[in-house]
Amino acid sequence: MTPDRKTLIGRRFPTVTYVINEDDIRDYLPVAGEEHPAFRSDEGARATGYARRVIPPSFAPYIAILGMLRSFDWEKDFFLDYKTGTAMFGEQELEYLRPLYVGETLTLQGTVVDVYEKQGKRLFDVAKVSVKATDESGGIAFQGALSYILFK
Numbered sequence: 108m109t110p111d112r113k114t115l116i117g118r119r120f121p122t123v124t125y126v127i128n129e130d131d132i133r134d135y136l137p138v139a140g141e142e143h144p145a146f147r148s149d150e151g152a153r154a155t156g157y158a159r160r161v162i163p164p165s166f167a168p169y170i171a172i173l174g175m176l177r178s179f180d181w182e183k184d185f186f187l188d189y190k191t192g193t194a195m196f197g198e199q200e201l202e203y204l205r206p207l208y209v210g211e212t213l214t215l216q217g218t219v220v221d222v223y224e225k226q227g228k229r230l231f232d233v234a235k236v237s238v239k240a241t242d243e244s245g246g247i248a249f250q251g252a253l254s255y256i257l258f259k
């Protein structure tokens with residue numbers, strides 16, 4: 108029997124850092140079809156009004172998902188035996204508060220804000236996790252929430 112996951116509400120995960128590195132962006136741009144000059148070089152970024160090279164806003168969800176996956180343990184933090192249980196990503200919502208820059212380090216913090224049960228072909232829980240990414244000066248770069256579907 109699965110423990111009551113509602114007891115997870117309020118749980119804060121350890122902070123993790125994510126460095127927006129050149130290799131990740133170089134690999135991402137062709138896949139995403141992003142051609143804007145600000146995403147390609149510092150010169151292109153300056154020509155379009157940025158101080159230095161920015162990343163596409165569409166890359167921020169990847170940072171959020173990867174950061175959260177690095178911050179928790181499925182079994183300990185969600186009572187999910189990953190050998191026999193199944194988890195999926197659900198809804199994601201992000202508020203992008205400023206451009207993100209190549210080479211920048213972000214610190215991500217996640218907190219379980221809600222857990223509720225739903226019925227599909229079988230019962231499952233939805234765990235909603237708020238996420239906040241701050242920069243080196245402590246300013247919020249983006250914030251939002253991710254949902255994880257945890258089958259029983």
